[in-house]
Amino acid sequence: MxxxxxxxxxxxxxxxxKLTNEIxxxxxxxxxxxxxxxxxxxxxxxxxxxxxxxxxxxxxxxxxxxxxxFTDVNEENDGKLETKLSESGLETMVYIRSRLDVKYDETQREHVDMLKILWRSCFDEDGVEFPLASKSSSSSLAASERQQQPRLGHASEKWKDMGWQGTHPSTDLRGCGVFALENLVYFSQTRKDLFKVLVEKKNGKRSDWEYPFAAAGVNVTHELTKLLDVDGIIRNGSVDETLRVDKCVVGFLELVRRRRTTSSSNNNNDNDSSINGGSSFRRKEAFVAAFHELYCDAFEILDQEWLLAEATYMEFPKVLERTIRVKTREKLERFAEEVRGLHNE
Missing domain, CATH: 1.20.58 (Methane Monooxygenase Hydroxylase; Chain G, domain 1)
Incomplete structure (x- = not known):
């Protein structure tokens, strides 16, 4: 000193x-x-x-x-990494962002079929039939004209039992589009037991004012895309290849890489470096599957945090923030540290 x-x-x-200069x-x-x-x-x-x-x-x-x-860490920039994302990383984030732009459309059979899957996952045991589309009241319309009319049916009070806020899911899907629906469908098909437990609120001492399951799922999708900063990838309509990204983004891309590696080992004939349509499809499949898995984990943590906090409906935003901004972030940052540790050995 x-x-x-x-x-x-x-x-x-x-x-x-007081300081003095007197002698x-x-x-x-x-x-x-x-x-x-x-x-x-x-x-x-x-x-x-x-x-x-x-x-x-x-x-x-x-x-x-x-x-x-961790030579890429810039302490003056909130711990973000000054790094150039790989072509695969950019492709991943841009593709996820593009899925958010796909709005739910009842004239698309694929979208309606996803709602049917969710309906069966929740209500098949009760024998409740999927609500049919409403028919045109005008018999004078030609068949071709009727086919062009939006199918505004499938409304039912039962949708509220699943946790949608209205009589049709399309109202809640306006924010994240069909991607939020894809997340829920994946959850219902790959973790069926957990899905039923969370929909029916079977675990623990529950609040009298529970969070609505399906609407909460849309919020989880939204918060995860914010955490991964998918909007920050596109600047002025073009991809910025020198983005400053959070460690959690690096961690997520590591999850995608592992998913692709697993997929490649299960498909020995697949060549990730090729540009054929099949390989491209499998790459995109890995992008989305990694996000789906992260989504399912986050949803499970959300319910656990809800029970631990003995939260009420009005406290849902705080529970959601802790789930995504703390728990999920910590998980992804651990993956990032593992990756950077390997690169610096």
């Missing part, structure tokens, strides 16, 4: 004494003893100051060391 720093600490710990003109016999006492001050205060300074020095060194280990 420099003399100037020591002097600064002494003055800060002093008892309100004493007279020195008494006991001036040396008094001067020594003034310099020493309170020994406990000096000891505390010394410890604080040492600890601060130690952590500054540790922070510098960690920064050198």
């Amino acid at each position: 420099s003399n100037s720093e020591k002097e600064s600490i002494r003055h800060r710990l002093g008892k309100g004494k 004493p003109t007279k020195v008494e016999d006991d001036d040396d003893d008094k001067k020594e006492e003034q310099e020493q001050g309170n020994p406990i205060e000096h000891a505390i100051a010394a410890v604080v300074e040492y600890v601060g020095y130690f952590f500054a060194k540790l922070s510098k060391f960690l920064s050198s280990k």
Whole structure:
């Protein structure tokens, strides 16, 4: 520690004494003893100051060391990574963003079929039939004209039992489009038991004012895409290849890579470097599957956090934020640290 720093600490710990440039003109016999006492001050205060300074020095060194280990981390930019995403990484994020732009359309059989899958997952055991599309009230319309009319049917009060806020899911799907529906369908088909448990709120002591399951699912999709900053990838209509990205984005792309590796090992004839349609389809399948799995995990954590907090409906935003912004982020950042650790070995 420099003399100037020591002097600064002494003055800060002093008892309100003002600094002075006056030079004493007279020195008494006991001036040396008094001067020594003034310099020493309170020994406990000096000891505390010394410890604080040492600890601060130690952590500054540790922070510098960690920064050198993760050379892409820019401390002045909130821990984001100054990195150039790979072509595969860019393709992943752009594709997910594009799925958010696909609006639910009842004239598309694929979209209606997804609703049927959800309906069967929830109500088949009750024997409740899927609500049929409403027919045109005008018999004078030609068949071709009727086919062009939007199918505004499938409305039912039973949709509310699944946790949609209205009598038809399309109202809730306006924000994230059909991608939120895809997430729910994947959940219902790959984790059937957990899906039923969460829909029917079977676990734990539940609140009298429960969160609506399906609407919560749309919110999980929305928050995950915000966490991954999919909107930040496209700048002025083009892809920015030198984006600053959070560690959680790197972690998510590692999940995609592992998913593709698993898929490739199960399809020995697949060549990821090829540009044929089959390979492209499998790449996109890996993108979406990795997001779906992250979605299912987040939804399970959401319910656990809800029960732990003994939350009510009005507290849902806080529970959702803790689930995505804390728990899910921590998970993805661990993956990112594993990757960067391997690269620096």
